[in-house]
Amino acid sequence: MNLNWKESRAARKFFRSRSSILALLVISTYLAIAIVILVPEMYFDFRSWQDKDYTPPKNYGFINLEQTEGRVGTKNMPGFSLKPEPEKRLQHCEQLLEIVDRALKKPDAQTALAEIDFGTLKVADLPQPELKTLVDQGWKTFDTLATSANLNEAPEQLSKLAELEQIVNQLYPPPTGWKGVWRSFEMLLGTDRQGRSIMLRAIYSIKVAMQIGIVTALFAVLFGGFLGVAAGFFGGWVDHLVIWLYTTFSSIPNLVLLVLLAYMFTGTTWDGTLIPVYVAFGLTFWIGPCRVLRGETLKIKELEYVQAATAMGCGRVYIMLRHIIPNTAHLLLINFSLLFIGAIKSEVILSFLGLGVKRGPSWGIMISQSGSEVINSFFWQIGAATAFMFGLVLAFNIVSDALQDAFDPRHQ
Numbered sequence: 115m116n117l118n119w120k121e122s123r124a125a126r127k128f129f130r131s132r133s134s135i136l137a138l139l140v141i142s143t144y145l146a147i148a149i150v151i152l153v154p155e156m157y158f159d160f161r162s163w164q165d166k167d168y169t170p171p172k173n174y175g176f177i178n179l180e181q182t183e184g185r186v187g188t189k190n191m192p193g194f195s196l197k198p199e200p201e202k203r204l205q206h207c208e209q210l211l212e213i214v215d216r217a218l219k220k221p222d223a224q225t226a227l228a229e230i231d232f233g234t235l236k237v238a239d240l241p242q243p244e245l246k247t248l249v250d251q252g253w254k255t256f257d258t259l260a261t262s263a264n265l266n267e268a269p270e271q272l273s274k275l276a277e278l279e280q281i282v283n284q285l286y287p288p289p290t291g292w293k294g295v296w297r298s299f300e301m302l303l304g305t306d307r308q309g310r311s312i313m314l315r316a317i318y319s320i321k322v323a324m325q326i327g328i329v330t331a332l333f334a335v336l337f338g339g340f341l342g343v344a345a346g347f348f349g350g351w352v353d354h355l356v357i358w359l360y361t362t363f364s365s366i367p368n369l370v371l372l373v374l375l376a377y378m379f380t381g382t383t384w385d386g387t388l389i390p391v392y393v394a395f396g397l398t399f400w401i402g403p404c405r406v407l408r409g410e411t412l413k414i415k416e417l418e419y420v421q422a423a424t425a426m427g428c429g430r431v432y433i434m435l436r437h438i439i440p441n442t443a444h445l446l447l448i449n450f451s452l453l454f455i456g457a458i459k460s461e462v463i464l465s466f467l468g469l470g471v472k473r474g475p476s477w478g479i480m481i482s483q484s485g486s487e488v489i490n491s492f493f494w495q496i497g498a499a500t501a502f503m504f505g506l507v508l509a510f511n512i513v514s515d516a517l518q519d520a521f522d523p524r525h526q
Contacts, residue, residue, distance in 0.1 A: 127520045134516035140509040147317060148324035150176045155321075179474050182318045185309035186233035186300050190492045193304035193312065200265035200275055204256070207275075207282050211252045214285055218246055233300055233311070234293045235286050245285065252281040304494040306480075307487055315475040316498045322476045323458050323506065325388060330395040330457035331450045338400030339407045339439075339446055346411025347434050356408070360401045371398050372460060376469040391470055395457050403449040410442050444517065451514040455507050462503070477503045 129135065154175030161168050172180060188209045192198055198206070214237060217226035223242055230237050238245065255278045262268045265275065289297050303312040345356035363371070372394050379390035414420060415438065423433050458477075464470030465478025477499040484496035 131516050131519075133512050137509040137512035137516070140505060141513065144320050144506050144509075145324060147176075148321040151178075151318060151321040152325070154178070177314050177318050179318070181233070181311075182315045182475050183310065184231065184233060185305075186235070186297075186311045186314075187305045187309050189305060189307045189309050190487060190490070190494075191301070191305045192492075193302055193494050193498075195298075195301075200272065203275060203279065204259055204265060207252070207278050208256060210282050210286060211249060211256065214245060215249050215253070218242060218249065232286070232309075234289045234297045236289075238285055238287050248281055248285050252278060252285070255281065303498045306483065306495050312480075312495050312498050315480060316477070316502045319475050319477045319480065319499070320502065320506075322388070322471055322474065323461065323503070326391055326395070326461050327454040327457045329388075329392050330399055331453040333392070333396045334399035334453050335403050335446050335450045337396070338403035339442070339449075341400070342404040342407030342409075343411050343434060343438055343442065345404075346408040347415055347430070347438055353408075356404065360404050363398065364401050369463065372464060373467065373469055376464055380469075387473065388471065391461060391464065394464070395460060399453050399456060402453070403446070406445055406449060407442055410445055411438055414438055414441055448514055448517050451510050451517060455510050455514070458503065458507060 155178060158170035158174055162170065170178075188206045190202075191206065197203065213230055214227070217223060217230060217237075220226040227237050227242075227245070240248075255274055259265065259271055259274055259278065262271050265271055288294065300311040300314050303316065306312055306315070341356050341359070345353040375394035375397060376390045379393070384390060420433060420437050423437060428436075461470050461476060462478035462481060465476050466482045468482075470476065470478055480495050480499035484492075484499070487493070487495055
């Protein structure tokens with residue numbers, strides 16, 4: 115095997131493919147986003163673990179878990195600054211008016227107003243009497259509009275609706291500057307049924323997907339590859355044991371085994387973390403690379419250079435590390451890419467069933483939570499999760515095909 119892999123014919127063939135280069139750029143972008151989110155999160159988690167009384171800052175990092183769980187607006191608002199139907203706009207104004215009105219009626223109104231939090235959107239810093247006047251004007255206009263049976267069929271009322279929206283904008287002045295840019299970003303794909311930013315949740319889910327994909331694929335490739343090479347090279351009882359192991363595991367339906375392994379952690383210390391997902395995927399995904407590497411090793415160990423090394427008195431471990439494993443590296447890369455895709459798809463299935471990711475957002479959770487929204491013709495959440503997942507899976511599929519075409523001799 116050519117140690118200077120960049121100069122090898124296979125590497126040159128891989129990098130000549132424009133689609134594979136573009137796919138690598140997409141994967142690199144996803145990975146960079148995951149790192150930017152993960153590093154501050156790990157740092158503050160470590161600080162909190164060291165000091166139980168330590169409280170991380172509210173808006174640390176690029177996007178954190180608290181931001182994805184907080185409200186940024188009213189429920190089911192469309193993205194790309196699209197205006198919903200008049201009836202929906204009226205409901206949006208009603209919810210915002212009601213929140214301020216309820217706060218003004220509390221004994222400590224000032225504190226209640228300060229606690230109203232829609233991300234970067236805050237209640238106007240006005241005296242309470244002025245806020246009360248604006249709320250009363252808003253309710254008066256709202257009552258006029260509420261008498262219409264269907265605003266969609268009453269275009270003459272749209273001017274009144276615009277007046278109501280101006281009143282709401284005075285109660286909640288749109289932020290300017292950097293906060294205004296961030297406000298546009300978090301509202302880019304609208305809000306879910308709890309008023310949370312779909313954009314922030316979809317981007318944060320990149321970190322979850324990359325974690326699950328990398329950890330699962332790396333463990334499965336290394337563990338399954340080692341067992342496969344050992345079984346094919348040593349033979350005998352090692353081969354029989356490995357064959358018995360992967361035959362036993364593969365006899366159980368993959369989805370049933372995933373659900374069973376994930377359910378075993380319910381109610382334990384690790385419930386709510388990604389540990390159950392890692393274990394469930396790691397104990398099922400190693401079978402594929404194990405079979406592939408075993409078959410390749412059986413072929414390679416009969417080749418002339420391996421026979422020559424054996425005749426020269428080289429040890430079996432040395433031959434395996436020096437000749438067998440390096441010449442199966444391309445299969446490890448291809449299987450890593452394929453298992454990464456499989457892990458992401460399986461996470462979506464487990465999270466949809468309530469056995470996958472439980473703390474924080476993921477694409478599977480977003481798809482699961484969008485069921486009632488789809489019934490009401492609101493497709494922004496399921497569309498965002500599907501689009502982000504599609505981009506990553508497609509990029510890895512392209513890279514997998516390019517790796518196979520470039521490094522697999524059967525595809526020359």
